[in-house]
Amino acid sequence: MPATPPTDAQLVRRCLDGGADGYARLLERHKGRVYSFLLRLVGDAADAEDLAQTAFLKAFRSLDSYDPARAFHSWLFGIAHHAALDFLRARRPRELALDDADAPLDLPDGAAGPEAAAETSLRAELVERLLAALPPLYREVLLLRHGEDMSVEEVAAALRLPEGTVKVRLFRAREMMRAKWAAVSGEKE
C-alpha cells in the first residue's frame, strides 16, 4: 500500500527539526500555485519569479511563527500577497485604487464570439484577459477564491481582511467581469 504523503504541517515540522528535504517538498508542492497567483497579479514572469522567491524565502525563514492550526497555503499566500502589494505600490500606486470599479475593461474585440469561445484554450485566454483588466485588489480575491479554491474565510485569513471586505470585493469583481464575460464567451445574460 503506498505511503500517505506527509501533510504540510508535517513537512513544516520536518524543516524545523532540521530535515532539509522538507523545504524541497514544500517548494515542489506549492511553487506552481504561488507563482501562478503572482504572475496573474503582477503580469510579468520575471517579476513574478522574483516575488515568489522572496515569498518562499520569507516563509521558510519564519516557519517557527507558522501556526499549524492554520492551512499552510493560506499562510503562504498571505506572504505572497504582501510581497505583491509592496511591489505594485512601488510600481504603480494607481493600480491599487479601489474606486475605479466603473472603469471600462480594456478588451480586444476580435476574439469575441461563441465559436471561438468554445475552444478551451481560447476560453482560458479570454478569462486571463478579463482578469488582467481588473484592478489587482479585485483580481486577487477571485484568484484565491476560484483559482485556489479557498473559502471566503481562508481568503480573509490570507489577506488579513474582515470576511465582509472579502465578500464586497468578490461581489464587485464578479459584477465587473460578468457583463464582459457574457460578451466574449457568447453566453447570454
Place this chain on the structure above:
Amino acid sequence: MDDAMDCRDARRLLSAFLDGDRPAGLEGHLAACAACARALALSRSLAAGLSALPRRRPGPAFDAAILAALAAGPRRSPTPRFVRSAAWVSALWTAASFWAASRLLGELPGLASVSARAGVLLGRACADAHMAAVLAGLLAPSPRAGAQLLGASVLAAALFFSIALPPRPHPRTIGARP
C-alpha cells in the same frame, strides 16, 4: 415569482450564493426568474473558467536559488522602518531638548528655579530617548540596522555636547569685561 424579493435584491445576493450562503427567498426567486437564473449561470461559468486556468511553473533554477539562499544562512528580517524612524526621532528629540533646556537656563535667569526644573525634566526625557535609541540599536536584528540606530544615538549625543554645553571663554577675552 417570489414576491418577497425583486431582481435587484437577487442580483446583489448572487455573489454570496456562489460562496455558499443561502439567503432566504433567493432560491425561490431564481426558480421563477429566468433572467436572474441566467445571471447565476453566467457567474458559475466564469467561476469555472477561473478555476480551470492553467497553472504556470517558474523557471528550472527556481528551487535551487531558494534552497541555496536558505543554505547560505538564516537572515532575520530587517528592522521595521518605524523602529528606525523612532530611533532617529528620539535622537533628534534628545538634541533639541538639551538645546532648549540650555537656552532656557541661560536666557531666563529670573526663572532660574522654574527653568532649572524644566531643564531637569527635559534632560531626563532626553536621556530616556537617547537610551531608547541605544537599546534599539543593540537589539536590532541585523548589523546594518543596529549600526544605523547606534549612529543615530551617537549623533544625538554629539549634537548635545556641541550645542548645549556652554562655550569655553577665549583666552584673549578673559578679563576684557569688568
